[in-house]
Amino acid sequence: MSDYVRQMPEASADLARNPSFSERFHIDLPLLGLLLVLTTLGLVVLYSASGQKMGAVIRQGRYFILAYVVMLVAAQVSLQRYQRWTPWAYLAGVGLLLAVIFFGTGAKGAQRWLALPGFRFQPSEIMKLMVPLALAWYLSSRVLPPKFQYVVISLVLIGLPSALVILQPDLGTALLLASSGLFVLFMSGIGWRYIVGSIALAIASAWPAWVYMLHDYQKQRILTLLNPERDKLGAGWNIIQSKTAIGSGGWSGKGWLNGTQSQLDFLPESHTDFIIAVLAEEFGLRGVLVLLSLYLLILLRGFWISLNAQDSFSRLLASSLTLTFFVYVFVNMGMVSGLLPVVGVPLPLVSAGGTSIVTLMAGFGILMAISTEKRLVGQ
Amino acid sequence: MSKYIALKDPYLESRIFSARTVLVMLMVLALLGVLLLRYFNLQVSQFETYRTESDRNRVQLQPLPPKRGLIYDRNGVLLAENRPSYVLSLVLERVPELGSTLDKLAELLPVSANDIEKFEQRAKRRRPYDAVPLRFRLSEEERAQLAVNRFQLPGVVVDAQLVRHYEHGSLFSHALGYVGRISEEEQALIDEVNYRGTNHIGKIGLEKHYEDLLHGQVGYQNVETNALGRVLRVLERTPPEPGANLTLSLDIRVQQAAYEALDGRRGAVVAMDPYSGGVLAMVSTPGFDTNLFVNGVSSADYSALRDSRDLPLFNRAIQGQYPPGSTVKPIFGLAGLEAGTVTAETAIKDPGWYVLPGEERRFRDWTLRVRGTGHGDAVNLHQAIEESCDTYFYDLAYRMGIDALHDFSAPFGLGEVTGIDTTHERAGILPSRSWKRRARGQVWFPGETLNVGIGQGHLLATPLQLALATSILATRGLHYQPRLLYKIDDKPVDPGAPTLVEADDANWATVHDAMRAVFHDVRGSAFATGRGSSIIMAGKSGTAQVVGIAQDEEYNEEEVYERHRDHGLFIAFAPYEDPEIAVAVAVENGGGGSKVAAPIARRVMDAYLADTAERS
Numbered sequence: 003m004s005d006y007v008r009q010m011p012e013a014s015a016d017l018a019r020n021p022s023f024s025e026r027f028h029i030d031l032p033l034l035g036l037l038l039v040l041t042t043l044g045l046v047v048l049y050s051a052s053g054q055k056m057g058a059v060i061r062q063g064r065y066f067i068l069a070y071v072v073m074l075v076a077a078q079v080s081l082q083r084y085q086r087w088t089p090w091a092y093l094a095g096v097g098l099l100l101a102v103i104f105f106g107t108g109a110k111g112a113q114r115w116l117a118l119p120g121f122r123f124q125p126s127e128i129m130k131l132m133v134p135l136a137l138a139w140y141l142s143s144r145v146l147p148p149k150f151q152y153v154v155i156s157l158v159l160i161g162l163p164s165a166l167v168i169l170q171p172d173l174g175t176a177l178l179l180a181s182s183g184l185f186v187l188f189m190s191g192i193g194w195r196y197i198v199g200s201i202a203l204a205i206a207s208a209w210p211a212w213v214y215m216l217h218d219y220q221k222q223r224i225l226t227l228l229n230p231e232r233d234k235l236g237a238g239w240n241i242i243q244s245k246t247a248i249g250s251g252g253w254s255g256k257g258w259l260n261g262t263q264s265q266l267d268f269l270p271e272s273h274t275d276f277i278i279a280v281l282a283e284e285f286g287l288r289g290v291l292v293l294l295s296l297y298l299l300i301l302l303r304g305f306w307i308s309l310n311a312q313d314s315f316s317r318l319l320a321s322s323l324t325l326t327f328f329v330y331v332f333v334n335m336g337m338v339s340g341l342l343p344v345v346g347v348p349l350p351l352v353s354a355g356g357t358s359i360v361t362l363m364a365g366f367g368i369l370m371a372i373s374t375e376k377r378l379v380g381q
Numbered sequence: 382m383s384k385y386i387a388l389k390d391p392y393l394e395s396r397i398f399s400a401r402t403v404l405v406m407l408m409v410l411a412l413l414g415v416l417l418l419r420y421f422n423l424q425v426s427q428f429e430t431y432r433t434e435s436d437r438n439r440v441q442l443q444p445l446p447p448k449r450g451l452i453y454d455r456n457g458v459l460l461a462e463n464r465p466s467y468v469l470s471l472v473l474e475r476v477p478e479l480g481s482t483l484d485k486l487a488e489l490l491p492v493s494a495n496d497i498e499k500f501e502q503r504a505k506r507r508r509p510y511d512a513v514p515l516r517f518r519l520s521e522e523e524r525a526q527l528a529v530n531r532f533q534l535p536g537v538v539v540d541a542q543l544v545r546h547y548e549h550g551s552l553f554s555h556a557l558g559y560v561g562r563i564s565e566e567e568q569a570l571i572d573e574v575n576y577r578g579t580n581h582i583g584k585i586g587l588e589k590h591y592e593d594l595l596h597g598q599v600g601y602q603n604v605e606t607n608a609l610g611r612v613l614r615v616l617e618r619t620p621p622e623p624g625a626n627l628t629l630s631l632d633i634r635v636q637q638a639a640y641e642a643l644d645g646r647r648g649a650v651v652a653m654d655p656y657s658g659g660v661l662a663m664v665s666t667p668g669f670d671t672n673l674f675v676n677g678v679s680s681a682d683y684s685a686l687r688d689s690r691d692l693p694l695f696n697r698a699i700q701g702q703y704p705p706g707s708t709v710k711p712i713f714g715l716a717g718l719e720a721g722t723v724t725a726e727t728a729i730k731d732p733g734w735y736v737l738p739g740e741e742r743r744f745r746d747w748t749l750r751v752r753g754t755g756h757g758d759a760v761n762l763h764q765a766i767e768e769s770c771d772t773y774f775y776d777l778a779y780r781m782g783i784d785a786l787h788d789f790s791a792p793f794g795l796g797e798v799t800g801i802d803t804t805h806e807r808a809g810i811l812p813s814r815s816w817k818r819r820a821r822g823q824v825w826f827p828g829e830t831l832n833v834g835i836g837q838g839h840l841l842a843t844p845l846q847l848a849l850a851t852s853i854l855a856t857r858g859l860h861y862q863p864r865l866l867y868k869i870d871d872k873p874v875d876p877g878a879p880t881l882v883e884a885d886d887a888n889w890a891t892v893h894d895a896m897r898a899v900f901h902d903v904r905g906s907a908f909a910t911g912r913g914s915s916i917i918m919a920g921k922s923g924t925a926q927v928v929g930i931a932q933d934e935e936y937n938e939e940e941v942y943e944r945h946r947d948h949g950l951f952i953a954f955a956p957y958e959d960p961e962i963a964v965a966v967a968v969e970n971g972g973g974g975s976k977v978a979a980p981i982a983r984r985v986m987d988a989y990l991a992d993t994a995e996r997s
Contacts, residue, residue: 146394189405191397246438249423249431262439266607287424294413305406309399313391317398325405332412339419 028077028374030307036300037351037366041066043293044352050259051273051280051354058273058354065356069363076367081375084368085139085315092136092159098125099166106170114170126167126175127357131364133163133179134322137186142315147191156187173220174345177333182326189321190314224343240270244338248282255286273354275346278338293352297331307373316372323365330362439605440616444578447597448543450624452557452587454633455659455867460553461588463543466676467519469527470512473504475536482534489530490523492516499677512538514580517676545581549633550670552640555696556631556663556865558586558803559671561678575599584674586696587629587803587865594869597624628868630659635962638988639664642981648968649697649844652985655852655954655963657876658861660801661989662964663845665697699806702841703967706923706974707769708952709790709836711854711892714762716789717777718888725762725891731755735775737827744831746771747924766895767905769922769975771835778834783825786833787813792860792882793850795842801863809846812839836923847952847965854896855919855954855963857889858882896921897957907951907979916990919960920953920982922975946970951978955986962989 024031045059045066052058098116102125107117114124136159144152160183167176188197212221247263256262261283264272272280281289304324311317330350336342338349348358423431452461469486476482486492492515500515507513519527519539527539545560547553560581563571567582576582577599583589600621605614639650643666652662667689673682686693695701717723733755734743746755747769756770765773778786791797796811810816812833814825832838842850845863853860859879866874896919898904900911906922925948949971954963964982971977 145389147397185405189398189401191394191401243438245423246431246434248420249427250435252424252428252432262605263435266439266605266613268438268607282420282424287420290420290424291417294417298410298413301409302406305402309402314394314398317395321398321402321405325409328409328412332416335416336419339416339423341415341419 025374027074028370029074030077030303030370030373033300033303033307033366033370033373036296036303037363040296040300040351043296046258047277047281047284047352048273048354050261050284051264051277053265053267053273054259062354065359068356069359072360073363073367073370076364077370077374079371081316081371084135084319084371085142088132088135088139092132092139095125095129095132096163096166099129099163101125103166103169114172114175124175124357126163126170126172126179127361129163129167129179130175130182130326130361131368133160133183134186134319134326135368137183138315138319138322141186141190142313142318146314147193148187153187153192153196156183160184160187168215171217171220172346174333174347177345178326178329178347181329182322185322185325186318189318220343240276240344241340243268243270244276244279245340247279248339251283251286251289253287255282255284255289258284260284275334275344275348275353276338277353278335278349281352297328297350301328304369307369311372312375316375320369320372323369327362327365439607441604441606443602443604443612445600445602445618445621446578446580447599447621448623449545449560449581450591450595450597451626452595453626453628454631454636455628455661456632456634457628458633459548460629460631460633461557462546462548464546465541466517466544467524467539468514468542469516469519469523470514470538470540471500472512472536472538473507477535482537485530485534486515486537489526490516490519495679512540517544542580545672545675547671550672551668552633552636552664553631554668554671554693555586555665555698556629556636556660556803557671558588558590559584559674560588561674562676581675585804587627590803591627591866594627595624598622625869626871627866628871629865630654630657630661630867631663631865632661632989632992634992635662635985635989636664638662639981639985640666640668642984643968646968646971647691647697648966648971648981649701650964650966650981650985651698651844651848652962652964652989653848653852653863655855655960656859656861658849658852658863658879659867659876660845660848660863660865661962662985663698663865665695665701667691667693669693696805697844697967697969699801699803699843699845701967701969702807702809702843703948703950703969704837704840704925704927705842705847706836706925706948706950707771708847708921708923708950708965708974709795709840709842709850710766710769710774711896711921711952712790712793712795712850713774713777713781713786713834714766714895715854715884715888715892716786717781718762718891719789719884720781720785722781723762723777725887728759728761729773729776730758731760731770731772733772735772735779735831737779737831740828742828744771744775744828762891763895763898764904766892766921767898767902769906774834775831778830779827783830783833784813784815786830787811787816792880793853794846794860795840795850799845799849799863801845802865806845807843809842810839811842837925844965844967847950847967848963851952851954851965852963853882854889854892855960857886858884893919893957896954900953906975910975910979910983914983914987916955916986917957918953918955918983918986919957920951920979922973922979923950923952924948924972924974925950927970944970947972949974949977951975951982953979953982953986955990961993962986 045062048062049059102114102116105116107115114126116123116125137156140156140159141148141152160180164176164180167179243263247261247269250263261280263269263283264280269276269279281293301324304320304327308317308320308324311320327350330347333342333345333347334349337344348355350362351359449463451459454460473479483497496516500513504513524539547557561584562580563582571582575598583592583595598621601619602615603617604612605616606612635652639652639662643650643664645666647666649665650662651660653660669686731746733749734745736743748755755772756764756768760770760773764770790811796809798806798808817823817825829838833840849863858881860882861876861879864876868874897917899907899920899922900918902908905911907920911918927948949968951966951974952964954960964985966978966981968977
């Protein structure tokens with residue numbers, strides 16, 4: 003922050019006035035309001051989706067409280083500090099991912115957790131913040147649009163953690179990691195020839211990836227997506243049941259707690275990845291519209307923050323966090339409705355599950371830091 | 382951007398960023414639009430399809446099988462009831478992989494190859510979403526095992542079914558028959574709607590005869606089930622109508638007495654109430670445990686029963702056709718009196734044999750073999766019945782002729798099925814000239830008439846037919862159709878009007894008196910049995926020479942002799958003045974009827990009369 007800016011007359015006027023509560027604590031009120039509405043709605047749906055167990059709601063509520071605290075803490079940290087810490091945090095994250103490969107514990111054929119005395123956590127979740135931070139940190143100090151060698155190094159920064167996560171294997175998280183980094187690259191103004199070239203490369207490498215890289219269960223998911231009837235009672239069951247749940251909800255829904263698909267256990271994973279099907283069944287398309295509107299408003303707020311950010315680091319970071327949030331929404335709602343293969347991506351801030359909520363809210367904390375940093379500086 | 386820019390240009394960076402943001406926002410909006418279209422498509426355009434799909438998921442129409450009617454004896458003792466039995470079934474549509482599910486089940490509880498084979502047969506002809514039974518009669522421990530592992534076993538259902546149980550399986554095996562699982566052939570014959578949900582059907586005997594009464598009417602319910610097929614809520618219900626409870630005329634105490642008196646020998650006892658046709662006892666020994674058949678008899682058990690030379694599955698009471706021997710003498714005597722062939726006073730000279738006029742061959746009296754002589758110089762009808770004189774009846778039969786004997790005896794129910802309310806009854810043979818022409822294509826020989834005259838030769842009767850004939854004798858001509866059913870749901874069944882066998886009162890009295898003498902005169906053939914009885918009884922013994930019963934048995938050399946011994950028979954009624962019970966007893970290869978069968982008849986009558994005395 004330069005002296006020039008500080009000595010602008012408007013700025014000093016701004017500084018002279020007593021900062022409001024939200025300014026003092028770096029809170030972006032519109033964003034906070036939207037998040038509160040969304041998380042409340044999430045708890046309401048979760049109560050129904052968990053088979054009307056108050057216990058599940060309370061557990062999720064505790065996660066929310068923790069997540070809001072993390073968000074507020076993240077909002078207090080200055081952007082300079084983020085920039086200073088980023089390279090070390092990134093390296094530590096990659097180290098943890100390596101540790102998962104060697105010492106991790108897991109479930110359902112995947113090894114994702116690190117067990118520490120007392121609790122266990124997924125390092126890949128932390129990387130969802132570290133990758134965009136690292137990219138923003140790296141690119142913001144270069145001349146933009148980035149030159150070729152910076153693009154290559156950026157790709158390495160993205161590729162390393164993504165590859166480690168694929169090894170776990172966790173395709174859904176790897177997808178989110180990679181896209182959060184690529185969004186930074188894209189927003190930095192990377193040339194169109196890179197974009198067109200990489201899309202062509204992706205298409206060309208699809209066949210080798212299919213043959214050599216994808217696990218059987220991942221292939222199953224894709225095949226089943228293309229034709230759920232292929233395996234009605236096995237892999238196709240989830241998609242058929244979730245589509246039935248969504249479709250039978252109609253315009254106005256069957257009513258809260260009255261969704262037969264979800265209440266009678268036809269819907270698998272109804273309180274985690276497939277929770278949107280519960281909402282769609284019980285609240286109908288009206289409910290889906292409300293949810294989509296909330297997400298859209300949050301996204302618009304995110305874009306507004308990034309457009310108004312003062313420097314490249316903040317801009318790139320804010321837009322990447324916003325777009326990653328969008329990827330969550332799109333992939334989850336797409337997969338549950340049968341548009342996309344089933345990759346384990348939760349519906350953000352609605353699906354049950356602690357870690358993803360905490361990282362998402364930490365991301366919103368960073369967004370708030372960016373949003374309020376700007377205001378302290380003045381227009 | 383061909384020009385190399387060495388320094389950071391915040392303005393350019395911000396401009397590029399803004400342009401990209403706009404681009405990205407447009408894409409985000411477009412993709413959200415795609416999502417919206419997708420949900421619109423599912424929830425509005427295809428709403429009907431998915432609503433139907435969802436309803437089909439959760440709502441099922443379930444048949445409610447009716448409770449099968451219970452069966453009681455005349456005193457209200459429960460003979461056939463329904464007990465809850467836990468059945469392990471699979472709903473194949475909900476089983477992810479049959480092979481591994483069966484493996485898993487086999488780890489938890491014994492599942493035999495036989496179970497799996499029967500299961501596969503049943504699975505072939507199931508209706509969709511039907512639970513196909515795999516194992517029956519689960520123990521408490523097995524149920525617990527399944528309950529613990531239920532969540533690993535989708536599509537596996539354990540439910541309680543009411544299954545027939547026969548408290549006195551062997552004692553009433555032939556009287557009641559049994560139910561069993563519906564076979565493929567039966568499936569084709571039954572009312573498919575009414576038997577939806579029913580697994581068992583009357584296979585044989587009374588259970589089969591009264592299937593319609595006992596089964597009841599099926600009910601239905603619409604139920605909401607969860608993904609595991611568990612019923613959560615009943616939406617609509619039409620209750621089933623249970624089958625009628627049947628009270629039989631059988632008296633367990635009489636049945637028990639007959640069963641014990643037969644003491645494991647091959648034989649049969651039928652006892653009737655002569656004034657209603659109600660069957661008081663119907664025993665055929667050896668019996669078998671009918672419970673074995675309820676859920677499908679194992680092939681080992683079945684072949685043991687089928688191949689036993691004692692033919693336990695054979696209901697001797699209604700299927701066993703025996704030469705009645707001298708037990709027909711009261712009827713033939715009455716025939717002679719009625720026809721005027723003899724009078725009560727007519728006496729013949731019995732040297733111990735009879736020779737047809739103009740022939741050489743001697744027809745021997747049984748006494749010839751025993752004491753080398755006949756019954757005396759003046760044997761009348763009374764003595765001929767009391768002592769069972771064969772010579773008298775050779776003469777009587779010869780003089781009456783076979784057709785007159787046939788015509789007089791037919792109304793006593795010989796030679797035709799009695800029409801009793803059970804299955805597999807046989808008719809016996811009451812021979813005549815026309816019968817022999819028809820059945821054998823041969824002419825009748827006079828000597829054959831003599832054999833029939835002492836209840837041998839072509840004449841065959843079942844124990845039930847003999848009991849019926851005895852009832853008619855006892856009541857002086859009342860012919861009621863024999864019947865096992867006494868009450869339906871506590872409403873007595875009308876026994877129907879009897880047909881009347883007409884004869885002169887004095888002639889009935891002559892025959893009755895002779896039958897009384899069988900028990901109570903010193904010369905009576907069953908005097909030993911009648912001794913000490915406070916009740917006056919009437920009876921007639923019979924001893925039938927046989928080569929074995931008319932079954933396709935295989936004998937081994939050792940057994941031949943035993944199985945060539947005479948059948949012992951006995952008919953009786955009591956009390957003499959006012960008959961309440963008529964009995965017929967047959968003991969295969971038992972020897973003389975007066976020795977082996979008469980005591981059985983007495984025990985049966987005593988049991989019943991003690992019973993009625995106790996009640997009144």
